[in-house]
Amino acid sequence: MAGNTEPLSPRSKLAVTAGKAAAAVSRAAGKGSGSVIGGKVALRLDPDLLARLAGHLDVVLVSATNGKTTTTRLIAEALRASGPVVSNALGANMPAGITSALAGGSEARYGVIEVDEKYLAAVARDVTPKAIALLNLSRDQLDRAAETRMLAERWREGLSGNKALIVANADDPLVVWAASSSPNVLWVAAGQEWKDDAWSCPSCGGVLQRPGEDWLCAECGFRRPVPGWALSGEHVLDPHGAAWPIRLQLPGRANRANATTAAAVAAAFGVHPQTALERMWEVTAVAGRYDTVQFGGRDLRLLLAKNPAGWLETFSLIDPPPTPVVLSVNARGADGTDTSWLWDVDYTRLTGHPLYVIGDRKLDLAVRLEVADQSFRVCEHIDEAVAAAPPGRIEVIANYTAFQDLRRRVGN
Structure with missing residues (x-):
């Protein structure tokens, strides 16, 4: 459990109240959930509010180009087996939206937070996560986000020496390279159907070879790590070789991969794979997706x-x-x-x-x-x-x- 259980300061309480008021005004005006404007107002009044709100939580961060909203929802559902969870379930994943979400979680034990790829390192510094799930990196929002190799480098530098458990996709070379700077990594074989952003070695620039499910760079030796968890058809394989059935109402291989990562994260917090996967059945849609x-x-x-x-x-x-x-x-x-x-x-x-x-x-x-x-x-x-x-x-x-x-x- 996180150790900081100190009550919020008067300034922080004022910031939370002002943020909630701004969000309510935004909702009343029909401009959405108000989470972003509410968070911006709160952070303007107390720039350290995000760290203060996360102080009593065991925090999990989830970042990726694809699948982070769904995986965040699956992890949150699994961890509810052990205690109350606060999460930015609607996907407002930059610091303002995250702050708004945590402001409603004073009674929670866990914070399960989706984070935009560009903000991962900064948010990780603020909230001292116990675990960080890294799913994939691919081209997206080319006018805003950095090129994928640059994003991977930003992750690698930002997470270097981070004490959190990094739960990372062993099948994405960019994610592996980014996570390898961390001392505590749990590899998951979650698959990677889209490979067009990972043909060159992120370590040396050489051409990656992809024999079977493996990948490696013949020039520098950088290669796919041995996974502890794996998706195998309709089952999750745990580090002991046990196979746990996946029963999801969400469709497709990608969501089974998301469930595999979620099960690995939940296990790190003491939730049995069977319990975690059974709870994931309750997720029928994610912010309207698949409805x-x-x-x-x-x-x-x-x-x-x-x-x-x-x-x-x-x-x-x-x-x-x-x-x-x-x-x-x-x-x-x-x-x-x-x-x-x-x-x-x-x-x-x-x-x-x-x-x-x-x-x-x-x-x-x-x-x-x-x-x-x-x-x-x-x-x-x-x-x-x-x-x-x-x-x-x-x-x-x-x-x-x-x-x-x-x-x-x-x-x-």
Whole structure:
């Protein structure tokens, strides 16, 4: 358990109260949850508030390009077997949003916190985590985030000597290189379907070789570490070789990988793998992702995919052709305004699906689909796409702000 249980100072209490008030005003004005503005107000009044709020908690940080929101939710659910948990479950993952989340957790034992990749080292300094889960690194928000090799270097420098248990994906060379600066690492074989950001050795720049499930650099000897935990089909293998069944309501291999990492983290806090995995069954959706909703007399399944790695994983989830698919892409601040990543996605995987394209950048996506020799229809909005689609459940794939637009429109 974290040792600091001192009550908040009057200044910190004032900051928390002001932050909650600002959040309430934002919600009343219809501008979202208010967590970000509330956190900003609180931190302005007390710059050390994040550290103070985390002082009594056993903190787990979760960072990655893809899967961090879901994995955070799975870890939180597993740790509730041992005590109350506070978490930024809605995904506000920069310092202001994290501060807002922790401000509501005075009675919690654990803090399970999703952290934006750019802020991981800074947040880790503030909250003194007991564990940090590192899932993957791939290209994302090219105008905002650093190139993946630079992000890995930032992680490596920021986590160097950190006393937290680092639970890291052994299959992602960038993550392995970043985590290797830490003295206490638990490796998880969680897989890596998207490999286009990890063909060169992050240590020396040589070409990585990938025999089977292994990877290694022949030039400097940097190679995949031996994992303690592993995803094997529908089971999690623990360090003792025992196989524990995964039963999730969330679909796909990527979520089984997320559950494997979550089980490894929970075990570090004394939660038995069977207990952890059974609790994960309770997670049916994550901030609307994977939800099936009724709209226009049809069933729509809402899927979030915000970069090439995410779209690749999402394509593996959708029902087979001729299931209709709606694709929606925006390029607002939260998405990243550079849409060049659309050209990295293999849209030939959608061959045979009736495709409907919406969103702010629907014409950019239309050009990309044209080059990929896909048949599609450009629509003005989701209503038009649903009306035009043939019978059956409709799969809807959207990036971040497009997903939020869709949720508001379909009432999710």
